[in-house]
Amino acid sequence: MRVLGLISGTSHDGIDSAVVDWSMEDGVLTGVVERTGERPYDHELRARIVAALPPNPIDMAEVCRLDTLIGQAFADAAEAGGPADLICSHGQTLYHWVEGGTVRGTLQLGQPAWIAERTGVPVVSDLRARDVSAGGQGAPLVSFFDLLLLAGLPGRSGALNLGGIANLTVRELGIAYDTGPASALMDAAVSAATGMPYDEDGRLAAAGRVHEELLRDLLAEPYYRALPPKTTGKELFHPGYLARIASPYGPALPDLLATLTALTAETVAAEIRRHRLDTVIVSGGGVRNPVLVGMLRERAGRARIAPSDEFGVPSDAKEAIAFSLFGWMTAHGLPATVPGCTGATGPRVLGAITPGRGPLTLPVPLREAPDRMRLDAASARGARAAVR
The missing domain is CATH 3.30.420.40 (ATPase, nucleotide binding domain)
Structure with missing residues (x-):
């Protein structure tokens, strides 16, 4: 059919x-x-x-x-x-x-x-x-697809989608949930400053430096500590949310984007580490952002980060x-x-x-x-x- x-x-x-x-x-x-x-x-x-x-x-x-x-x-x-x-x-x-x-x-x-x-x-x-x-x-409904895709893989495995919101499926536990923003806040920052929809290839983020104090404030969001099952979206992670936290620091756009990229990488990687995953199959628009993927690999511990294309699933x-x-x-x-x-x-x-x-x-x-x-x-x- x-x-x-x-x-x-x-x-x-x-x-x-x-x-x-x-x-x-x-x-x-x-x-x-x-x-x-x-x-x-x-x-x-x-x-x-x-x-x-x-x-x-x-x-x-x-x-x-x-x-x-x-x-x-x-x-x-x-x-x-x-x-x-x-x-x-x-x-x-x-x-x-x-x-x-x-x-x-x-x-x-x-x-x-x-x-x-x-x-x-x-x-x-x-x-x-x-x-x-x-x-x-x-949500995440895609977990049903993920568990079929992950069946038979050796070791502990998970599937990650990096869209506006990031979601993770963990095969061994049979759970899935939204970890937090993937590109949602990054796209909001780019749109507000330039009118463009996103940071193509992570070029602006690559030119910036992570603002550690702002990152700590962003990581204080209670959602990250909530236990699954849980889901979120732009009803929480919207432009006004970002402006409220970031405005007091007044970061330049490249530094803000580097910091938001680090936020996504750290909140996702923390869950990958927590579940001790060996392989994570990654899909979504975030796969095209080499800065995000690089930060994720640096923070994900022992996990191999593999694009879903390797498993017959075009990441886009x-x-x-x-x-x-x-x-x-x-x-x-x-x-x-x-x-x-x-x-x-x-x-x-x-x-x-x-x-x-x-x-x-x-x-x-x-x-x-x-x-x-x-x-x-x-x-x-x-x-x-x-x-x-």
Whole structure:
């Protein structure tokens, strides 16, 4: 079954896509990654998304407009993504309602009807809400994908995603959680100072020096000491949060970015050391930042830091591939959550299904979930640029 996964993460810079042809035999799920892509949001839409993020106020009229506009942007990405039997759309998280460490609700915008109408293909969407309603954090859902990917690796292993927020999955403990910001605060600093979306290749951070006193203040954030399961996002790590802590020091932009890079590296590495990991498979946009990866390797102790590309998972497309997997699981009536990772009371089949054109026809439900996964991304090489 060919499933197109679509996601826009906490960097809210655009839509990642991956078409994966899934098949299962003897408990092993094989995914052939046929195409991956990235479609940036247009400037006006991205600006409206940023303006709607907490702690900024927003009215219901703008929520409605954004639900439509993001849905249409996802429909554009789906149309360019290539043929598929099913689409699984994460949408764009606008708010994750957390009180006292408990997730009360979550909101992803991007009306799936626009995708189904444009493509004629059924769409699985709104995946996080079911886990939250079962007492979970709604994140990190990618832990289900990670544990299948890590199965069979020697030693103690983990999977790390460096997006706007960093999340870590630990195979031996069957847990996963957000460690804190990855690029969220770095991107906020660059955007405020230059109008650019991020520090390309970490060049500004490379020119700066870590401000140790500011770093100590940043590391005092209580979130880092909270025990998993836990999740966070830009409802905590937003530009106002950064300005409140950093402004008294008045650091130059390169020094601020060097310090924020060290913050991400240290908060992630502390968890890697705590779990005594031997291998960490890393994905996400942070893999392209050599300053961040260098600091992480310096602080991660004995762990080997390996890009997910070595394991058949293009680092830029991991979460899109994971959501393709979730769509396949839902279509086959299988749960795609790990209660020990999200904190839910049990595993759940995720999402709601919007029919495409014609009768809604789903595969015969499977009795058993896969216990291992094998990915082949060879056919996706060279195809990424074609779907941008």
